[in-house]
Amino acid sequence: MRYFWIPLLLTATSSLGQVDLPFDFETPESTPEFIDFEMAETTVVANPNINDNNPSDFVAKMVRNPGGEIWAGSIITLPSYLDLSAIGAFRLKIYSPMIGAVVRLKLEGLGVTELDAITTIANDWETLEWDFTGVPSGTFNQVAFMLDFGLYGDGGVLSTFYFDDVELFDGAGGLLQVSLPITHEDETVHYQTTSFAGNFSETAIDPVNEINKVTKVTKHWLALDYSGTTVSTPLGLAEPIAFEPGYTTISVDVYSPAAGIAVRLKAEEYLNITNSVETQVNTTTAYEWETLTFDLSQPIPGTPALNYNLDYTTLSIFFDFGNPGYLSGTTTYYYDNVVFSGNPAHVEGVEEVITFFYPSILTAEQPLVFKGEGDAPVDLRVYDVRGRLVQQERVQSGQFLNLHSCIPGMYVLSWGDRTQKITVTASN
Numbered sequence: 001m002r003y004f005w006i007p008l009l010l011t012a013t014s015s016l017g018q019v020d021l022p023f024d025f026e027t028p029e030s031t032p033e034f035i036d037f038e039m040a041e042t043t044v045v046a047n048p049n050i051n052d053n054n055p056s057d058f059v060a061k062m063v064r065n066p067g068g069e070i071w072a073g074s075i076i077t078l079p080s081y082l083d084l085s086a087i088g089a090f091r092l093k094i095y096s097p098m099i100g101a102v103v104r105l106k107l108e109g110l111g112v113t114e115l116d117a118i119t120t121i122a123n124d125w126e127t128l129e130w131d132f133t134g135v136p137s138g139t140f141n142q143v144a145f146m147l148d149f150g151l152y153g154d155g156g157v158l159s160t161f162y163f164d165d166v167e168l169f170d171g172a173g174g175l176l177q178v179s180l181p182i183t184h185e186d187e188t189v190h191y192q193t194t195s196f197a198g199n200f201s202e203t204a205i206d207p208v209n210e211i212n213k214v215t216k217v218t219k220h221w222l223a224l225d226y227s228g229t230t231v232s233t234p235l236g237l238a239e240p241i242a243f244e245p246g247y248t249t250i251s252v253d254v255y256s257p258a259a260g261i262a263v264r265l266k267a268e269e270y271l272n273i274t275n276s277v278e279t280q281v282n283t284t285t286a287y288e289w290e291t292l293t294f295d296l297s298q299p300i301p302g303t304p305a306l307n308y309n310l311d312y313t314t315l316s317i318f319f320d321f322g323n324p325g326y327l328s329g330t331t332t333y334y335y336d337n338v339v340f341s342g343n344p345a346h347v348e349g350v351e352e353v354i355t356f357f358y359p360s361i362l363t364a365e366q367p368l369v370f371k372g373e374g375d376a377p378v379d380l381r382v383y384d385v386r387g388r389l390v391q392q393e394r395v396q397s398g399q400f401l402n403l404h405s406c407i408p409g410m411y412v413l414s415w416g417d418r419t420q421k422i423t424v425t426a427s428n
Contacts, residue, residue: 039068064153089171134235198223
């Protein structure tokens with residue numbers, strides 16, 4: 001996820017000095033000093049396309065000239081170190097000559113971290129975001145801008161970019177930090193993800209069910225072989241994954257364009273990537289949802305074993321792991337319903353009862369199985385996406401249940417104080 005470089009051919013394009021965020025280039029007081037590296041050149045110019053998307057009079061212009069490396073760009077130094085514990089998302093406006101250009105923001109100082117975004121509009125202004133919330137505070141006081149990262153510049157039109165209105169903002173917007181299970185349906189939860197090494201992700205509509213929300217992951221053609229997506233901001237999950245013996249599996253619903261794609265799941269300690277555990281399974285179908293089950297007690301050979309004493313709060317998924325993006329070109333994947341097998345935590349000496357239903361994707365003719373601890377039955381209620389009760393049953397652990405009242409679509413199961421999302425598909 002990290003690149004280390006030594007800036008070469010540094011030239012200051014301004015003598016204005018250090019300026020704190022935000023900056024908009026409209027006045028000397030709001031314009032930082034850029035230090036260029038690897039033949040990039042950043043200057044302040046008139047806005048080439050004043051419109052409702054960006055009415056500013058002045059903007060920054062970056063030209064990536066021949067002779068530089070693929071990480072050519074410009075860097076600014078802030079007057080103080082950033083506190084990104086709560087307000088840690090960057091936002092700026094960019095004018096790109098092409099769709100699909102990689103825009104990398106890299107924070108430097110006492111450490112290094114970086115995130116990518118991708119342009120979706122050509123020859124007009126759009127707003128891109130990078131959410132660093134949760135990276136160590138008091139560590140970074142420099143921001144490097146690498147526009148069209150991954151390609152060599154030629155000084156021409158396709159190597160000329162404009163950007164403006166660089167600011168920090170609250171990426172969560174008051175929403176709750178995400179935790180497992182991840183269903184994408186709770187409007188109070190912040191489902192922002194963190195992609196790296198050439199992945200790009202966003203909340204999107206299910207490709208086969210327009211009423212269902214999922215995460216869409218795009219593996220760019222410039223992606224590295226370990227490109228992946230963390231299912232949260234860098235801050236991680238709100239609660240550690242409560243691994244214990246017998247409770248070591250995480251299931252993920254996956255939609256892939258091909259069968260046989262390697263999908264890796266990795267859990268890490270917050271800010272300590274050496275304390276990790278990872279395992280891998282392959283997709284078995286194409287252009288259909290399937291549930292993949294990852295048993296973290298069976299790690300990849302040569303990688304660390306699951307340690308029940310660690311607090312794993314960072315969870316990442318890697319599609320087509322081991323293959324760089326250029327082998328298949330830019331490819332899109334989707335995931336939903338990231339569910340831990342249970343949470344056997346003990347609170348105030350009282351053992352919590354672990355209950356869930358599986359599988360999470362099935363036809364109305366397939367049995368839904370209830371998993372519980374003990375023999376106590378639960379009263380299950382099944383709701384459609386409009387909140388209408390469509391089925392109600394009393395079930396016990398190990399009991400098979402047929403969803404005879406459910407047509408294809410997404411449903412919410414509710415029992416006690418628990419809920420779970422499932423998808424009913426058409427019969428083959």
